[in-house]
Amino acid sequence: xxxxxxxxxxxxxxxxxxxxxxxxxxxxxxxxxxxxxxxxxxxxxxxxxxxxxxxxxxxxxxxxxxxxxxxxxxxxxxxxxxxxxxxxxxxxxxxxxxxxxxxxxxxxxxxxxxxxxxxxxxxxxxxxxxxxxxxxxxxxxxxxxxxxxxxxxxxxxxxxxxxxxxxxxxxxxxxxxxxxxxxxxxxxxxxxxxxxxxxxxxxxxxxxxxxxxxxxxxxxxxxxxxxxxxxxxxxxxxxxxxxxxxxxxxxxxxxxxxxxxxxxxxxxxxxxxxxxxxxxxxxxxxxxxxxx
Amino acid sequence: xxxxxxxxxxxxxxxxxxxxxxxxxxxxxxxxxxxxxxxxxxxxxxxxxxxxxxxxxxxxxxxxxxxxxxxxxxxxxxxxxxxxxxxxxxxxxxxxxxxxxxxxxxxxxxxxxxxxxxxxxxxxxxxxxxxxxxxxxxxxxxxxxxxxxxxxxxxxxxxxxxxxxxxxxxxxxxxxxxxxxxxxxxxxxxxxxxxxxxxxxxxxxxxxxxxxxxxxxxxxxxxxxxxxxxxxxxxxx
Numbered sequence: 374x375x376x377x378x379x380x381x382x383x384x385x386x387x388x389x390x391x392x393x394x395x396x397x398x399x400x401x402x403x404x405x406x407x408x409x410x411x412x413x414x415x416x417x418x419x420x421x422x423x424x425x426x427x428x429x430x431x432x433x434x435x436x437x438x439x440x441x442x443x444x445x446x447x448x449x450x451x452x453x454x455x456x457x458x459x460x461x462x463x464x465x466x467x468x469x470x471x472x473x474x475x476x477x478x479x480x481x482x483x484x485x486x487x488x489x490x491x492x493x494x495x496x497x498x499x500x501x502x503x504x505x506x507x508x509x510x511x512x513x514x515x516x517x518x519x520x521x522x523x524x525x526x527x528x529x530x531x532x533x534x535x536x537x538x539x540x541x542x543x544x545x546x547x548x549x550x551x552x553x554x555x556x557x558x559x560x561x562x563x564x565x566x567x568x569x570x571x572x573x574x575x576x577x578x579x580x581x582x583x584x585x586x587x588x589x590x591x592x593x594x595x596x597x598x599x600x601x602x603x604x605x606x607x608x609x610x611x612x613x614x615x616x617x618x619x620x621x622x623x624x625x626x627x628x629x630x631x632x633x634x635x636x637x638x639x640x641x642x643x644x645x646x647x648x649x650x651x652x653x654x655x656x657x658x659x660x661x662x663x664x665x
Numbered sequence: 666x667x668x669x670x671x672x673x674x675x676x677x678x679x680x681x682x683x684x685x686x687x688x689x690x691x692x693x694x695x696x697x698x699x700x701x702x703x704x705x706x707x708x709x710x711x712x713x714x715x716x717x718x719x720x721x722x723x724x725x726x727x728x729x730x731x732x733x734x735x736x737x738x739x740x741x742x743x744x745x746x747x748x749x750x751x752x753x754x755x756x757x758x759x760x761x762x763x764x765x766x767x768x769x770x771x772x773x774x775x776x777x778x779x780x781x782x783x784x785x786x787x788x789x790x791x792x793x794x795x796x797x798x799x800x801x802x803x804x805x806x807x808x809x810x811x812x813x814x815x816x817x818x819x820x821x822x823x824x825x826x827x828x829x830x831x832x833x834x835x836x837x838x839x840x841x842x843x844x845x846x847x848x849x850x851x852x853x854x855x856x857x858x859x860x861x862x863x864x865x866x867x868x869x870x871x872x873x874x875x876x877x878x879x880x881x882x883x884x885x886x887x888x889x890x891x892x893x894x895x896x897x898x899x900x901x902x
Contacts, residue, residue: 538768541770543759544759550750553718553738554716554738554772555742555770555771555815555819556739556774557770558737559739664713
Protein backbone atom coordinates (compact mmCIF):
# COMPACT_ATOMS: atom_id res chain seq x y z
CA UNK A 374 0.00 0.00 0.00
CA UNK A 375 2.73 2.44 1.01
CA UNK A 376 4.71 1.55 -2.06
CA UNK A 377 1.65 2.12 -4.21
CA UNK A 378 1.14 5.60 -2.76
CA UNK A 379 4.81 6.39 -3.30
CA UNK A 380 4.71 5.26 -6.91
CA UNK A 381 1.43 7.04 -7.51
CA UNK A 382 2.75 10.25 -6.00
CA UNK A 383 5.95 10.39 -8.03
CA UNK A 384 4.26 8.99 -11.15
CA UNK A 385 1.49 11.58 -11.15
CA UNK A 386 4.02 14.35 -10.51
CA UNK A 387 6.14 13.19 -13.43
CA UNK A 388 3.03 12.82 -15.59
CA UNK A 389 1.85 16.33 -14.75
CA UNK A 390 5.23 17.79 -15.66
CA UNK A 391 5.38 15.81 -18.89
CA UNK A 392 1.83 16.76 -19.81
CA UNK A 393 2.51 20.44 -19.34
CA UNK A 394 5.68 20.39 -21.43
CA UNK A 395 3.95 18.29 -24.11
CA UNK A 396 0.79 20.35 -24.61
CA UNK A 397 2.63 23.29 -26.12
CA UNK A 398 4.63 21.10 -28.44
CA UNK A 399 1.51 19.24 -29.54
CA UNK A 400 -0.50 22.42 -30.13
CA UNK A 401 2.24 23.85 -32.32
CA UNK A 402 2.56 20.66 -34.33
CA UNK A 403 -1.21 20.34 -34.60
CA UNK A 404 -1.77 23.79 -36.05
CA UNK A 405 1.43 24.54 -37.99
CA UNK A 406 2.98 21.09 -38.68
CA UNK A 407 6.02 22.51 -36.94
CA UNK A 408 8.32 20.48 -34.69
CA UNK A 409 9.65 23.14 -32.37
CA UNK A 410 13.16 22.03 -31.39
CA UNK A 411 13.63 25.26 -29.41
CA UNK A 412 11.00 24.06 -26.92
CA UNK A 413 13.65 22.74 -24.50
CA UNK A 414 15.48 26.06 -24.51
CA UNK A 415 12.18 27.81 -23.77
CA UNK A 416 11.67 25.52 -20.75
CA UNK A 417 15.10 26.57 -19.46
CA UNK A 418 14.44 30.24 -20.23
CA UNK A 419 11.24 30.13 -18.18
CA UNK A 420 13.02 28.54 -15.25
CA UNK A 421 15.80 31.14 -15.33
CA UNK A 422 13.48 34.13 -15.68
CA UNK A 423 11.62 32.98 -12.57
CA UNK A 424 14.97 32.50 -10.83
CA UNK A 425 16.06 35.99 -11.88
CA UNK A 426 12.87 37.71 -10.72
CA UNK A 427 12.79 35.90 -7.36
CA UNK A 428 16.44 35.17 -6.60
CA UNK A 429 18.17 38.23 -8.06
CA UNK A 430 15.51 40.95 -7.94
CA UNK A 431 14.06 39.53 -4.72
CA UNK A 432 10.42 39.76 -5.87
CA UNK A 433 7.75 37.25 -4.79
CA UNK A 434 7.01 34.05 -6.72
CA UNK A 435 3.58 35.33 -7.70
CA UNK A 436 5.46 37.79 -9.92
CA UNK A 437 8.19 35.39 -11.01
CA UNK A 438 5.83 32.88 -12.62
CA UNK A 439 3.81 35.33 -14.75
CA UNK A 440 7.00 37.18 -15.70
CA UNK A 441 8.52 33.93 -16.96
CA UNK A 442 5.34 33.03 -18.85
CA UNK A 443 5.25 36.49 -20.42
CA UNK A 444 8.90 36.39 -21.50
CA UNK A 445 8.58 32.90 -23.01
CA UNK A 446 5.25 33.77 -24.63
CA UNK A 447 6.99 36.72 -26.28
CA UNK A 448 9.87 34.46 -27.28
CA UNK A 449 7.37 32.11 -28.95
CA UNK A 450 5.86 35.07 -30.79
CA UNK A 451 9.31 36.16 -31.97
CA UNK A 452 10.05 32.62 -33.20
CA UNK A 453 6.88 32.86 -35.28
CA UNK A 454 7.61 36.31 -36.68
CA UNK A 455 11.31 35.81 -37.47
CA UNK A 456 11.47 32.12 -38.40
CA UNK A 457 8.12 30.42 -39.03
CA UNK A 458 6.30 33.20 -40.85
CA UNK A 459 8.86 33.81 -43.59
CA UNK A 460 9.30 30.05 -44.09
CA UNK A 461 5.57 29.28 -44.30
CA UNK A 462 5.35 31.19 -47.57
CA UNK A 463 7.54 28.71 -49.44
CA UNK A 464 7.78 24.95 -49.76
CA UNK A 465 9.56 22.51 -47.48
CA UNK A 466 8.37 24.29 -44.34
CA UNK A 467 8.47 21.26 -42.04
CA UNK A 468 12.13 20.44 -42.65
CA UNK A 469 13.33 24.01 -42.71
CA UNK A 470 11.60 25.08 -39.50
CA UNK A 471 12.84 21.90 -37.78
CA UNK A 472 16.44 22.85 -38.53
CA UNK A 473 15.89 26.55 -37.85
CA UNK A 474 14.47 25.88 -34.39
CA UNK A 475 17.47 23.67 -33.53
CA UNK A 476 19.57 26.77 -34.22
CA UNK A 477 17.27 29.03 -32.22
CA UNK A 478 17.42 26.58 -29.30
CA UNK A 479 21.24 26.53 -29.42
CA UNK A 480 21.41 30.33 -29.44
CA UNK A 481 18.97 30.63 -26.53
CA UNK A 482 20.91 28.00 -24.57
CA UNK A 483 24.16 29.92 -25.11
CA UNK A 484 22.58 33.21 -24.07
CA UNK A 485 21.34 31.57 -20.86
CA UNK A 486 24.74 30.06 -20.15
CA UNK A 487 26.48 33.41 -20.76
CA UNK A 488 24.08 35.22 -18.47
CA UNK A 489 23.77 32.76 -15.61
CA UNK A 490 26.84 30.50 -15.92
CA UNK A 491 27.09 26.76 -16.55
CA UNK A 492 26.85 25.68 -12.90
CA UNK A 493 23.55 24.41 -11.48
CA UNK A 494 21.44 26.80 -9.38
CA UNK A 495 18.46 26.09 -7.19
CA UNK A 496 15.01 27.33 -8.21
CA UNK A 497 13.87 29.65 -5.42
CA UNK A 498 10.22 28.78 -6.04
CA UNK A 499 9.91 25.61 -3.97
CA UNK A 500 7.67 24.44 -1.17
CA UNK A 501 9.24 22.62 1.73
CA UNK A 502 7.73 19.98 3.92
CA UNK A 503 5.59 17.00 3.11
CA UNK A 504 2.20 15.52 3.62
CA UNK A 505 2.52 12.41 5.77
CA UNK A 506 0.19 9.56 4.82
CA UNK A 507 0.87 6.71 7.24
CA UNK A 508 4.54 6.00 6.62
CA UNK A 509 4.69 7.73 3.27
CA UNK A 510 5.94 11.27 2.72
CA UNK A 511 4.35 13.09 -0.20
CA UNK A 512 6.31 16.35 -0.62
CA UNK A 513 4.17 19.49 -0.81
CA UNK A 514 6.22 20.37 -3.89
CA UNK A 515 4.78 17.33 -5.69
CA UNK A 516 1.25 18.32 -4.74
CA UNK A 517 1.88 21.87 -5.91
CA UNK A 518 3.18 20.60 -9.25
CA UNK A 519 0.16 18.36 -9.70
CA UNK A 520 -2.25 21.14 -8.77
CA UNK A 521 -0.63 23.79 -10.98
CA UNK A 522 -0.40 21.43 -13.96
CA UNK A 523 -3.98 20.24 -13.73
CA UNK A 524 -5.23 23.81 -13.28
CA UNK A 525 -3.24 24.95 -16.30
CA UNK A 526 -4.55 22.05 -18.39
CA UNK A 527 -8.09 23.00 -17.40
CA UNK A 528 -7.38 26.56 -18.54
CA UNK A 529 -6.06 25.31 -21.88
CA UNK A 530 -9.05 22.98 -22.31
CA UNK A 531 -11.46 25.85 -21.62
CA UNK A 532 -9.54 28.09 -23.98
CA UNK A 533 -9.67 25.53 -26.79
CA UNK A 534 -13.22 24.39 -26.18
CA UNK A 535 -15.10 27.47 -25.11
CA UNK A 536 -13.52 30.60 -26.56
CA UNK A 537 -13.47 32.17 -29.99
CA UNK A 538 -9.68 32.05 -30.07
CA UNK A 539 -9.82 28.34 -29.20
CA UNK A 540 -12.36 27.62 -31.95
CA UNK A 541 -10.06 29.34 -34.43
CA UNK A 542 -7.08 27.27 -33.23
CA UNK A 543 -9.02 24.00 -33.52
CA UNK A 544 -10.40 24.89 -36.93
CA UNK A 545 -6.94 25.81 -38.21
CA UNK A 546 -5.50 22.54 -36.90
CA UNK A 547 -8.25 20.48 -38.53
CA UNK A 548 -8.26 22.15 -41.92
CA UNK A 549 -6.11 25.14 -42.76
CA UNK A 550 -7.86 26.08 -46.02
CA UNK A 551 -11.35 25.71 -44.56
CA UNK A 552 -10.35 27.83 -41.55
CA UNK A 553 -9.33 30.66 -43.87
CA UNK A 554 -12.62 30.35 -45.76
CA UNK A 555 -14.45 30.87 -42.43
CA UNK A 556 -12.72 34.24 -42.13
CA UNK A 557 -10.02 33.11 -39.70
CA UNK A 558 -6.73 34.95 -40.03
CA UNK A 559 -4.47 31.94 -39.70
CA UNK A 560 -1.27 33.97 -39.39
CA UNK A 561 -2.67 35.36 -36.16
CA UNK A 562 -3.65 31.88 -34.98
CA UNK A 563 -0.11 30.63 -35.55
CA UNK A 564 1.34 33.54 -33.57
CA UNK A 565 -1.12 32.90 -30.73
CA UNK A 566 -0.33 29.18 -30.64
CA UNK A 567 3.43 29.78 -30.48
CA UNK A 568 3.01 32.40 -27.75
CA UNK A 569 0.73 30.06 -25.75
CA UNK A 570 3.19 27.22 -26.22
CA UNK A 571 6.01 29.44 -24.95
CA UNK A 572 4.03 30.44 -21.85
CA UNK A 573 3.25 26.77 -21.09
CA UNK A 574 6.91 25.89 -21.58
CA UNK A 575 7.87 28.54 -19.03
CA UNK A 576 5.53 27.14 -16.40
CA UNK A 577 6.75 23.63 -17.11
CA UNK A 578 10.38 24.75 -16.87
CA UNK A 579 9.73 26.37 -13.49
CA UNK A 580 8.11 23.21 -12.14
CA UNK A 581 10.88 20.94 -13.45
CA UNK A 582 13.61 23.16 -12.02
CA UNK A 583 11.84 23.33 -8.67
CA UNK A 584 12.54 19.59 -8.39
CA UNK A 585 15.90 19.18 -10.08
CA UNK A 586 17.46 22.66 -10.17
CA UNK A 587 18.38 24.95 -13.02
CA UNK A 588 20.93 24.18 -15.72
CA UNK A 589 21.23 25.90 -19.11
CA UNK A 590 20.58 22.59 -20.88
CA UNK A 591 17.89 21.39 -18.48
CA UNK A 592 15.23 21.46 -21.23
CA UNK A 593 16.79 18.77 -23.40
CA UNK A 594 15.57 15.73 -21.50
CA UNK A 595 11.98 16.93 -20.93
CA UNK A 596 11.73 18.00 -24.57
CA UNK A 597 12.83 14.57 -25.73
CA UNK A 598 10.22 12.97 -23.50
CA UNK A 599 7.61 15.43 -24.71
CA UNK A 600 8.34 14.36 -28.29
CA UNK A 601 8.08 10.72 -27.26
CA UNK A 602 4.70 11.42 -25.65
CA UNK A 603 3.49 13.35 -28.71
CA UNK A 604 4.37 10.45 -30.96
CA UNK A 605 2.85 7.83 -28.66
CA UNK A 606 -0.37 9.86 -28.51
CA UNK A 607 -0.45 10.70 -32.21
CA UNK A 608 1.24 13.92 -33.31
CA UNK A 609 -0.94 16.98 -32.87
CA UNK A 610 -3.48 15.26 -30.61
CA UNK A 611 -3.45 17.45 -27.50
CA UNK A 612 -5.92 15.53 -25.34
CA UNK A 613 -4.26 12.24 -26.22
CA UNK A 614 -0.93 13.76 -25.24
CA UNK A 615 -2.20 14.56 -21.74
CA UNK A 616 -3.39 10.98 -21.22
CA UNK A 617 -0.16 9.56 -22.64
CA UNK A 618 1.89 11.87 -20.42
CA UNK A 619 0.24 10.60 -17.24
CA UNK A 620 0.48 6.97 -18.42
CA UNK A 621 4.18 7.33 -19.15
CA UNK A 622 4.81 9.21 -15.89
CA UNK A 623 3.21 6.43 -13.87
CA UNK A 624 5.02 3.79 -15.88
CA UNK A 625 8.34 5.53 -15.35
CA UNK A 626 7.76 5.69 -11.61
CA UNK A 627 6.88 1.99 -11.58
CA UNK A 628 9.98 1.02 -13.60
CA UNK A 629 12.16 3.16 -11.36
CA UNK A 630 10.83 1.35 -8.32
CA UNK A 631 11.05 -2.14 -9.79
CA UNK A 632 14.26 -1.94 -11.84
CA UNK A 633 16.01 1.32 -10.98
CA UNK A 634 16.33 4.79 -12.49
CA UNK A 635 18.86 3.82 -15.15
CA UNK A 636 16.36 1.61 -17.00
CA UNK A 637 13.42 3.96 -17.14
CA UNK A 638 14.27 5.90 -20.28
CA UNK A 639 15.42 2.86 -22.22
CA UNK A 640 12.20 1.02 -21.43
CA UNK A 641 10.19 4.11 -22.31
CA UNK A 642 11.80 4.15 -25.74
CA UNK A 643 11.16 0.42 -26.17
CA UNK A 644 7.49 1.02 -25.45
CA UNK A 645 7.40 3.80 -28.02
CA UNK A 646 8.89 1.53 -30.66
CA UNK A 647 6.36 -1.16 -29.78
CA UNK A 648 3.47 1.31 -29.97
CA UNK A 649 4.61 2.60 -33.33
CA UNK A 650 4.88 -0.90 -34.76
CA UNK A 651 1.45 -1.76 -33.40
CA UNK A 652 -0.22 1.56 -34.25
CA UNK A 653 1.85 3.73 -36.60
CA UNK A 654 -0.40 6.75 -36.10
CA UNK A 655 -0.03 6.64 -32.30
CA UNK A 656 -2.27 5.31 -29.53
CA UNK A 657 -5.03 7.83 -30.10
CA UNK A 658 -4.23 8.55 -33.73
CA UNK A 659 -6.55 7.44 -36.49
CA UNK A 660 -5.32 6.72 -39.95
CA UNK A 661 -4.81 10.40 -40.46
CA UNK A 662 -3.41 12.54 -37.68
CA UNK A 663 -6.23 13.44 -35.32
CA UNK A 664 -6.15 17.11 -34.60
CA UNK A 665 -7.30 18.88 -31.43
CA UNK B 666 -27.99 45.32 -64.05
CA UNK B 667 -24.96 46.34 -62.02
CA UNK B 668 -22.10 43.90 -61.67
CA UNK B 669 -21.49 42.37 -58.26
CA UNK B 670 -18.28 40.53 -59.05
CA UNK B 671 -15.93 41.70 -61.75
CA UNK B 672 -12.85 39.88 -62.99
CA UNK B 673 -10.58 41.59 -65.49
CA UNK B 674 -7.83 39.72 -67.32
CA UNK B 675 -7.12 37.47 -64.35
CA UNK B 676 -4.28 34.96 -64.59
CA UNK B 677 -3.34 32.48 -61.89
CA UNK B 678 -1.67 29.14 -61.33
CA UNK B 679 0.68 27.14 -59.16
CA UNK B 680 4.34 28.10 -59.25
CA UNK B 681 5.36 28.60 -62.86
CA UNK B 682 2.42 26.65 -64.18
CA UNK B 683 -0.28 29.02 -65.34
CA UNK B 684 -3.73 27.43 -65.07
CA UNK B 685 -6.00 30.35 -65.99
CA UNK B 686 -5.14 33.04 -68.48
CA UNK B 687 -6.56 36.53 -69.00
CA UNK B 688 -10.02 35.64 -67.75
CA UNK B 689 -12.67 38.33 -67.61
CA UNK B 690 -16.07 37.83 -66.04
CA UNK B 691 -18.94 39.92 -64.72
CA UNK B 692 -21.56 38.48 -62.40
CA UNK B 693 -24.72 40.44 -61.71
CA UNK B 694 -26.50 40.84 -58.41
CA UNK B 695 -28.94 37.96 -57.88
CA UNK B 696 -27.54 35.95 -60.78
CA UNK B 697 -26.71 32.29 -60.81
CA UNK B 698 -23.64 31.82 -62.98
CA UNK B 699 -22.12 28.44 -63.73
CA UNK B 700 -18.57 27.53 -64.71
CA UNK B 701 -18.69 24.39 -66.81
CA UNK B 702 -16.15 22.39 -68.74
CA UNK B 703 -13.89 19.38 -68.45
CA UNK B 704 -11.75 18.55 -65.42
CA UNK B 705 -8.38 20.16 -64.97
CA UNK B 706 -9.12 23.28 -66.98
CA UNK B 707 -9.05 25.81 -64.18
CA UNK B 708 -12.55 25.95 -62.68
CA UNK B 709 -11.44 25.21 -59.13
CA UNK B 710 -8.34 27.33 -59.58
CA UNK B 711 -10.55 30.26 -60.53
CA UNK B 712 -12.66 29.92 -57.35
CA UNK B 713 -9.54 29.56 -55.19
CA UNK B 714 -8.15 32.71 -56.78
CA UNK B 715 -11.33 34.69 -56.13
CA UNK B 716 -11.39 33.62 -52.47
CA UNK B 717 -7.72 34.49 -52.01
CA UNK B 718 -6.37 30.99 -51.31
CA UNK B 719 -4.33 31.62 -54.46
CA UNK B 720 -2.94 34.98 -55.47
CA UNK B 721 -3.52 35.96 -59.09
CA UNK B 722 -0.37 36.58 -61.11
CA UNK B 723 -2.16 39.25 -63.08
CA UNK B 724 -5.44 41.09 -63.52
CA UNK B 725 -7.95 42.50 -61.05
CA UNK B 726 -10.84 41.08 -59.02
CA UNK B 727 -13.43 43.39 -57.51
CA UNK B 728 -16.62 43.03 -55.51
CA UNK B 729 -18.94 45.99 -56.10
CA UNK B 730 -15.95 47.99 -57.29
CA UNK B 731 -13.74 47.16 -54.28
CA UNK B 732 -10.44 45.52 -55.25
CA UNK B 733 -9.95 42.12 -53.61
CA UNK B 734 -7.02 40.62 -55.47
CA UNK B 735 -4.34 41.57 -52.95
CA UNK B 736 -6.33 40.73 -49.82
CA UNK B 737 -5.98 37.73 -47.51
CA UNK B 738 -8.70 35.04 -47.60
CA UNK B 739 -10.13 36.17 -44.24
CA UNK B 740 -10.48 39.73 -45.56
CA UNK B 741 -12.22 38.45 -48.68
CA UNK B 742 -14.71 36.51 -46.53
CA UNK B 743 -15.29 39.68 -44.55
CA UNK B 744 -15.90 41.55 -47.82
CA UNK B 745 -18.71 39.05 -48.56
CA UNK B 746 -17.42 36.24 -50.77
CA UNK B 747 -18.24 32.82 -49.34
CA UNK B 748 -16.47 29.81 -50.86
CA UNK B 749 -17.81 26.29 -50.31
CA UNK B 750 -14.77 24.33 -51.45
CA UNK B 751 -14.63 21.10 -53.40
CA UNK B 752 -14.63 18.05 -51.14
CA UNK B 753 -16.36 20.04 -48.38
CA UNK B 754 -13.23 20.44 -46.18
CA UNK B 755 -15.23 20.04 -42.99
CA UNK B 756 -13.65 20.12 -39.55
CA UNK B 757 -13.75 16.36 -38.90
CA UNK B 758 -13.28 16.47 -35.12
CA UNK B 759 -16.09 18.99 -34.65
CA UNK B 760 -19.77 18.16 -34.53
CA UNK B 761 -22.21 19.17 -37.25
CA UNK B 762 -23.40 22.06 -35.09
CA UNK B 763 -19.85 23.22 -34.35
CA UNK B 764 -19.06 23.09 -38.06
CA UNK B 765 -22.10 25.19 -38.89
CA UNK B 766 -21.25 27.65 -36.15
CA UNK B 767 -17.72 28.00 -37.56
CA UNK B 768 -19.38 29.40 -40.67
CA UNK B 769 -20.62 32.29 -38.53
CA UNK B 770 -17.16 32.91 -37.07
CA UNK B 771 -16.89 36.56 -38.09
CA UNK B 772 -18.62 39.00 -35.71
CA UNK B 773 -21.09 40.26 -38.28
CA UNK B 774 -22.22 36.71 -39.08
CA UNK B 775 -22.20 35.71 -35.40
CA UNK B 776 -24.97 38.22 -34.72
CA UNK B 777 -27.20 36.42 -37.22
CA UNK B 778 -26.18 32.92 -36.06
CA UNK B 779 -29.46 31.76 -34.50
CA UNK B 780 -31.61 32.93 -37.40
CA UNK B 781 -29.33 31.50 -40.09
CA UNK B 782 -29.05 28.20 -38.26
CA UNK B 783 -32.84 27.86 -38.53
CA UNK B 784 -32.63 28.66 -42.25
CA UNK B 785 -29.99 25.97 -42.76
CA UNK B 786 -32.08 23.42 -40.86
CA UNK B 787 -35.10 24.41 -42.95
CA UNK B 788 -33.07 23.82 -46.10
CA UNK B 789 -31.49 20.56 -44.89
CA UNK B 790 -33.82 19.08 -42.22
CA UNK B 791 -31.55 16.06 -41.86
CA UNK B 792 -28.85 18.20 -40.27
CA UNK B 793 -31.09 19.05 -37.33
CA UNK B 794 -31.06 15.36 -36.30
CA UNK B 795 -27.33 15.08 -36.92
CA UNK B 796 -26.34 18.19 -34.91
CA UNK B 797 -24.31 16.36 -32.29
CA UNK B 798 -22.56 13.93 -34.62
CA UNK B 799 -18.87 14.37 -35.47
CA UNK B 800 -18.52 15.64 -39.03
CA UNK B 801 -15.86 13.02 -39.78
CA UNK B 802 -18.44 10.25 -39.35
CA UNK B 803 -21.09 11.61 -41.75
CA UNK B 804 -22.08 10.14 -45.10
CA UNK B 805 -21.04 11.91 -48.28
CA UNK B 806 -24.41 13.57 -48.80
CA UNK B 807 -24.66 14.76 -45.20
CA UNK B 808 -21.14 16.10 -45.43
CA UNK B 809 -22.06 18.10 -48.52
CA UNK B 810 -25.09 19.55 -46.72
CA UNK B 811 -22.90 20.61 -43.80
CA UNK B 812 -20.42 22.17 -46.23
CA UNK B 813 -23.10 24.20 -48.00
CA UNK B 814 -24.88 24.98 -44.71
CA UNK B 815 -21.62 26.20 -43.18
CA UNK B 816 -21.21 28.54 -46.14
CA UNK B 817 -24.75 29.85 -45.74
CA UNK B 818 -24.08 30.58 -42.05
CA UNK B 819 -21.55 33.19 -43.19
CA UNK B 820 -24.18 35.18 -45.09
CA UNK B 821 -22.14 37.26 -47.49
CA UNK B 822 -22.94 38.82 -50.86
CA UNK B 823 -21.78 36.02 -53.16
CA UNK B 824 -21.86 32.27 -52.63
CA UNK B 825 -19.37 30.15 -54.56
CA UNK B 826 -20.07 26.42 -54.76
CA UNK B 827 -17.39 24.10 -56.12
CA UNK B 828 -18.94 20.93 -57.61
CA UNK B 829 -21.77 20.52 -55.10
CA UNK B 830 -22.97 17.29 -56.74
CA UNK B 831 -19.57 15.60 -57.10
CA UNK B 832 -19.47 11.99 -55.95
CA UNK B 833 -23.04 11.85 -54.64
CA UNK B 834 -25.80 9.33 -55.28
CA UNK B 835 -28.48 10.52 -57.78
CA UNK B 836 -31.15 10.88 -55.08
CA UNK B 837 -28.83 13.07 -52.97
CA UNK B 838 -27.91 15.13 -56.02
CA UNK B 839 -31.62 15.86 -56.44
CA UNK B 840 -31.79 17.11 -52.84
CA UNK B 841 -28.74 19.33 -53.33
CA UNK B 842 -30.18 20.75 -56.57
CA UNK B 843 -33.45 21.44 -54.81
CA UNK B 844 -31.54 23.44 -52.23
CA UNK B 845 -29.69 25.36 -54.95
CA UNK B 846 -33.02 26.16 -56.62
CA UNK B 847 -34.35 27.44 -53.29
CA UNK B 848 -31.29 29.66 -52.85
CA UNK B 849 -31.69 31.01 -56.36
CA UNK B 850 -35.37 31.75 -55.76
CA UNK B 851 -34.45 33.69 -52.64
CA UNK B 852 -32.39 36.04 -54.81
CA UNK B 853 -28.93 34.94 -53.75
CA UNK B 854 -25.98 35.60 -56.05
CA UNK B 855 -24.27 32.30 -56.78
CA UNK B 856 -21.21 31.26 -58.75
CA UNK B 857 -21.22 27.51 -59.18
CA UNK B 858 -18.70 25.09 -60.67
CA UNK B 859 -20.44 22.09 -62.19
CA UNK B 860 -19.33 19.17 -64.34
CA UNK B 861 -22.87 18.28 -65.32
CA UNK B 862 -23.59 21.14 -67.74
CA UNK B 863 -27.03 19.93 -68.83
CA UNK B 864 -28.26 19.75 -65.27
CA UNK B 865 -27.06 23.19 -64.21
CA UNK B 866 -28.23 24.72 -67.50
CA UNK B 867 -31.80 24.35 -66.26
CA UNK B 868 -31.07 26.63 -63.31
CA UNK B 869 -28.31 29.01 -64.40
CA UNK B 870 -28.82 32.51 -65.80
CA UNK B 871 -25.50 32.30 -67.54
CA UNK B 872 -22.93 29.60 -68.21
CA UNK B 873 -19.23 29.99 -68.94
CA UNK B 874 -17.35 27.14 -70.56
CA UNK B 875 -13.79 27.06 -69.30
CA UNK B 876 -11.40 25.31 -71.64
CA UNK B 877 -7.64 25.25 -71.13
CA UNK B 878 -7.64 28.27 -68.83
CA UNK B 879 -9.90 30.64 -70.78
CA UNK B 880 -13.57 30.96 -71.70
CA UNK B 881 -14.44 29.11 -74.90
CA UNK B 882 -18.13 29.91 -74.81
CA UNK B 883 -20.58 31.92 -72.69
CA UNK B 884 -24.32 31.96 -72.93
CA UNK B 885 -27.63 31.34 -71.23
CA UNK B 886 -28.93 27.99 -70.10
CA UNK B 887 -31.60 28.10 -72.80
CA UNK B 888 -28.96 28.59 -75.49
CA UNK B 889 -26.98 25.62 -74.23
CA UNK B 890 -30.07 23.42 -74.01
CA UNK B 891 -31.28 24.42 -77.48
CA UNK B 892 -28.04 23.59 -79.27
CA UNK B 893 -25.96 21.24 -77.16
CA UNK B 894 -24.35 19.65 -80.22
CA UNK B 895 -22.04 22.64 -80.76
CA UNK B 896 -20.58 22.13 -77.30
CA UNK B 897 -20.55 18.37 -77.29
CA UNK B 898 -16.85 18.26 -78.07
CA UNK B 899 -16.06 20.18 -74.88
CA UNK B 900 -18.49 18.45 -72.63
CA UNK B 901 -17.81 14.94 -73.81
CA UNK B 902 -21.54 14.42 -74.27
